[in-house]
Amino acid sequence: xxxVTQTSIAEYPLLSRGKVRDIYELDQDTLLxxxxxxxxxxxxxxxxxxxxxxxxxxxxxIFWMDMFKDIVENHLISSSVEEFPExxxxxxxxxxxRSVMVQKAAPVxxxxxxxxxxxxxxxxxxRKTGQVCGYELPRGxxxxxxxxxxxxxxxTKALAGEHDENIDMNRAGxxxxxxxxxxxxxxxLDIYIQARNYAEKKGIIIADTKFEFGQRNGRIxxxxxxxxxxxxxxxxxxxxxxGKSQPSFDKQYLRDWLEQSGWDKNPPPPDLPREIIQxxxxxxxxxxxxxxxxxxxxxxxxxx
Numbered sequence: 084x085x086x087v088t089q090t091s092i093a094e095y096p097l098l099s100r101g102k103v104r105d106i107y108e109l110d111q112d113t114l115l116x117x118x119x120x121x122x123x124x125x126x127x128x129x130x131x132x133x134x135x136x137x138x139x140x141x142x143x144x145i146f147w148m149d150m151f152k153d154i155v156e157n158h159l160i161s162s163s164v165e166e167f168p169e170x171x172x173x174x175x176x177x178x179x180x181r182s183v184m185v186q187k188a189a190p191v192x193x194x195x196x197x198x199x200x201x202x203x204x205x206x207x208x209x210r211k212t213g214q215v216c217g218y219e220l221p222r223g224x225x226x227x228x229x230x231x232x233x234x235x236x237x238x239t240k241a242l243a244g245e246h247d248e249n250i251d252m253n254r255a256g257x258x259x260x261x262x263x264x265x266x267x268x269x270x271x272l273d274i275y276i277q278a279r280n281y282a283e284k285k286g287i288i289i290a291d292t293k294f295e296f297g298q299r300n301g302r303i304x305x306x307x308x309x310x311x312x313x314x315x316x317x318x319x320x321x322x323x324x325x326g327k328s329q330p331s332f333d334k335q336y337l338r339d340w341l342e343q344s345g346w347d348k349n350p351p352p353p354d355l356p357r358e359i360i361q362x363x364x365x366x367x368x369x370x371x372x373x374x375x376x377x378x379x380x381x382x383x384x385x386x387x
Contacts, residue, residue, distance in 0.1 A: 084135060084138060084179065084180055084379070084380065085176055085177060086120050086132055086134045086135070087117070087119050087120055087132075087137060087177050087181060088119055088120060088121060088132045089105065089119060089121070090105045090117050090119065090174070090177060090178075092105075092107055092115075092171070092174055094170040094171070095107040095108060095109055095115065095170070095171075096108050098114070102121060102123035102126070102128055103118060103119055103121050103122075103123060103137065103140070103313070104116055104117065104118050104119065105117045105119060109168060109184065111187075112186060112187055113160065113184060113185070113186065113187065114184070114185050114186075114187055115167070115171070115182060115183075115184055115185075116182065116183050116185060117137075117177075117178060117181060117182045118137035118138070118140050118141040118181045118182070118308075119132070119137045119181070120132035120133055120134055120135065120136045120137045120138075121137075122136060122334065122337065122355075122363070124334060124337055124338050124341055124352070125338070125341065125348040127348065127349070127350050127352050128352075129337075129352050129355055130351070130352060130354050130355070131354065131355045131360055133337075133360060133363050133364050133367065134360070134364050135364060135367065135368060135379060135380070136363075136364065136367050137181045138180040138181040138379060139311075139312070139367040139368060139370070139371045139379060140308055140311045140312070140313055140367075141162070141180065141181045141182065141183065141308075142180065142371060142375070142379060143308075143309075143310065143311045143312075143370070143371055143374060143375075144183075144307075144308045144309045144310070144311055145159065145162050145183070146374065146375050147274075147278060147309045147310045148305060148309055150278075150281075151274050151277070151278075151305070151309075154270065154273060154274060154277075155270050155274070155296075155303065155304070155305045156302055156303070156304045156305070157304055157305040157306070157309075158185040158186045158187075158188050158297060158299075158304045158305070158306045159183055159184075159185055160183075160184040160185055160186060161183070161184045162182070162183045162184075164178045164179055164182065166184070167182075167184055180379070185306070186299060186304070187299070188297025188298060188299040188304050188306050189297055189298045189299070190240075190295060190296075190297050190306065190307075191259055191263065191267060191295070191296040191297060191298065191303075192239075192240055192258055192259060193237045193238065193239065193240060193250070193255050193258055193259055193264075193267075194237060194238040194239070194240055194247055194293050194294075194295070195235070195237060195267050195268070195270075195271040195293065195294040195295070195296060196235070196236045196237060196238055196271075196291065196292070196293050196294075197233050197234070197235055197236070197271050197272060197275040197291060197292055197293075197294070198215065198230065198233060198234045198236055198290075198291040199229065199230060199233040199234075199275065199279055199289065199290060199291060200227055200228065200229050200230060200288070200290040200291065200316075201215065201220070201224055201226065201227065201228050201230060202226065202227050202290055202291065202316060202328075202329070203291065203316070204249065205234075205236070205291075206226050206227075208249075209224060215234060215236060216234065216236035216237075216249050216250070216251060217251035217252065218234050218236070225325050225326040226325070226326060226327055226328065227290070227318075227323075227324075227325045227326065227327065227328065227329050228325045228326075229325070233272055233275055233276060233279075235252075235268045235271055235272055236249060237249075237250055237252070237255040237264075238250060239258075252264065252268075263303075266303060267294075267296050267303065270294075270296070270303070270305075271294050274294065274305075274309075274310075275289070275292055275294075278292075278310050282317075282374060283320055285373045285374055286319065286320045286321060286373050287317050287318070287319065287320060287332065287370065287373055287374060288317070288318040288319075288320050288323055288329075289310065289315050289316070289317060290315070290316035290317075290318055290329070291315060291316050292310055292314055292315035292316075293314045293315070294309060294314075295307035295308075312331075312332050312333035312334065312366070312367055312370050313333065313334065315333065316329075316331060316333055316335070317331055317332035317333050317370050318330065318331055318332070319331075319332065331366070332366045332367070332369060332370035333366070333370075334363065336359075336362060336363055336366060337355070337359060337363045340355075340356075340359050341353070368380070
């Protein structure tokens, strides 16, 4: 499997090139999403890619979407390059394992975040106010503690270069309507709880996660990425110790190095040392193997 930093598919229009994904329009109803090995941190794309990261994100998303397809429809059409249009076949090697053909859907304009443990911005808010996104929590919680019940904490979807903003349920209802909010909240909590319980048996704690939903012909769909190390906090279960920050399978390792490097978090970013790249790659590949039981580099991938 080759490392892919950027794609250039001349046969179809490029709709967007985000921090990680290149999205092409195949026709009026169909998109091609290619998940590159670009790595972003603090909203800045690093100079060096993280090998195989894009394939890990793509394959984990396919794994979860297949697992939960009876709970919520998803936008996947195919992840098998052999089933893609003929014009894409010359790009077979760079698309293999890291691309999906999907139905177009109108994105629901909020981020659907579920927090099962108190960490990150939730921990910061709790220390200041005793609340997380409007939820009053018990006193005396410690960092990384498991919450009695997972919390649905929506946020706005920021424009490129801006940051998402945590919002309460009233504001979320104003944005998308109370009925749609109820549906995506229930779906988010249901999927998270089932995924968390599954992952714990595989040695991974999913501390929190972010879902994206879309609508097509009046139907709600799970879209974008789902329950990956980029959209979630993955912690090794055998090292979990509440009361402090946790080791992780996600890019927190790389973020920690950047924090200690003296970088001011504005472009250009510092070059990543080889050992940081290698260790981050290892963490992504291990998360995939623990969850799925497959070795990505030995050809173990999920097709839909």
